[in-house]
Amino acid sequence: MTTEVKSLDKRSGITYIYQSTSYWDKVKKAPRCKRVLIAKLDPVTGERVPTDGRGKRRRQKEQSSTIAKPGPVPSIRTERLFYGATYLLDQIGDKLGIVADLKACFPKDYKKILSLAYFLILEDTSAVSRFGRFAKTHRHPYGRDIPSQRSSELFQAVSEEAKMSFFRLQGRRRLESEYWAYDSTSISSYSDTLKQVRYGKNKDGEALPQINLALLFGEKSGLPFYYRKLAGNIPDVKTITELVRELDVLVYIKINLVMDRGYYSADNINGLYRQHYKFLVGVSTSLSYVQAYIKELGEDMQTYEHYTDQYKVYCASRTIAWNYEQERPYKGDILKGERRMYLHLYYNPEKAVEDEQKRTAYYVKLESELQSGKHKPEHEKDYAKYFIVHETPVRGRRITPNNEAMKKARRLYGYFALLSNDVKDPVEALQLYRTRDVVEKAFGNLKERLNCRRTLVSSDSGLEGKLFVTFVSLIYLSYIKSQMQKNNLFAKYTLQGLLDELDVIECFCEPGKALMPGEVLKKQEALYEAMDVTPLYAKPSLE
Known part of the structure; x- marks a missing residue:
């Protein structure tokens, strides 16, 4: 009897399909089974991909006399x-x-x-x-x-399947217990032929035609092992859903993510809980539960018992309940419940001074825009929040600051917060969060040393290949910089x-x-x- 059998190779993460034929072994007087490889499953689409398994060893043996063995290229000249x-x-x-x-x-x-x-x-x-x-x-x-033509052909030949297989193999070489720092950067491009080039704001707030590049780094190894190209107009917070899906496809055993507050949203947190991923993420002090904790601690936050000399900040932690929600389309309902979460709060006196200076300069800018009548759409809410505008026939426009709103904002100067479903200690959480510096340094290498500030290719397939070769280079550079430090x-x-x-x-x-x-x-x-x-x-x- 002949049947099909599926088998997952845990080393590569590839599922193979075999044709299994049962027969009776007359010598051993027992049933036996003969299996022949006929296909494998595409890790992304799940479709069957035929293989050339039959006779592969025989063909390799026949060709061994004409195909050179792999290894260092021998010298052909002095x-x-x-x-x-x-x-x-x-x-x-x-x-x-x-x-x-x-x-x-x-x-x-x-x-x-x-x-x-x-x-x-x-x-x-x-x-x-x-x-x-x-x-x-x-x-x-x-x-x-x-030659240039051959390198262009090589870039275009880099397939998504081979690239994902490389990510899978490299990811499994990282320690399972380490956290992975996740962040993105923008690469400017003025090409009219690249589909994902869109106007978006880079980290400096400049609106430029660009593509975005997301990177995943090992916190202990300091090495990258995953990247993804994104359209230039996709905000950071929108990328987590796809990241979670692709990490699931890569079949990593344990996933621990470190992200800045640009990736925080209720949907993203629920998605990470749904996949049972551990995470540490920065959050805004404007969130109600963060402000409630700041108000509860009050002046006690700046007492010696909360001070850590390692980072020169005051810190405190508490356990909170996260209102978890999961939409279940197959049942047509929403599963609700509570999940345990750790809120870590920090106060940095130096940051308080910087926040005061930045906020004052921002108020001056808002008032100047109101006086000149040159309003900016993105500032409309803050005009109404921090200033009171009076229009009178005699005195004309009179602008006065909203002191109550400014005092309320001042209470948050110097504070920042982290959220985690795993790390309980605030000092350990801050130490992990600061490992994101490896990603920032990697972006510097990517744009400056690897000549990737501007994309110099004209096709999407060529761009994919060049980014992959650039990414391989980044692994080497990250290792060298780590050893130098x-x-x-x-x-x-x-x-x-x-x-x-x-x-x-x-x-x-x-x-x-x-x-x-x-x-x-x-x-x-x-x-x-x-x-x-x-x-x-x-x-x-x-x-």
């Missing part, structure tokens, strides 16, 4: 190349599993992806079209030039300075002979050790 920095990247790629995961997801193109990533890291101000010059002077995984290397080097210090090390290549690295100085050896990789001198040959 040459001397720069090798010190690319050797460092080779070692990091092996250590973090980047090479193995790329090879599993992009078996034909993984060396090209690595070489382009190396180029973006080491030649941060150059366009990809200048790769040929880099290839002539450096030893790199692909070992040959990648850990070993206090920023006191002596910039990130570029460290790479330049190693980049001058050469290697001599001759056909048929082992690769010969050049001289390595003691300070260069110390840099390799600080990066937690084997120094180049200790490994005389990679062939």
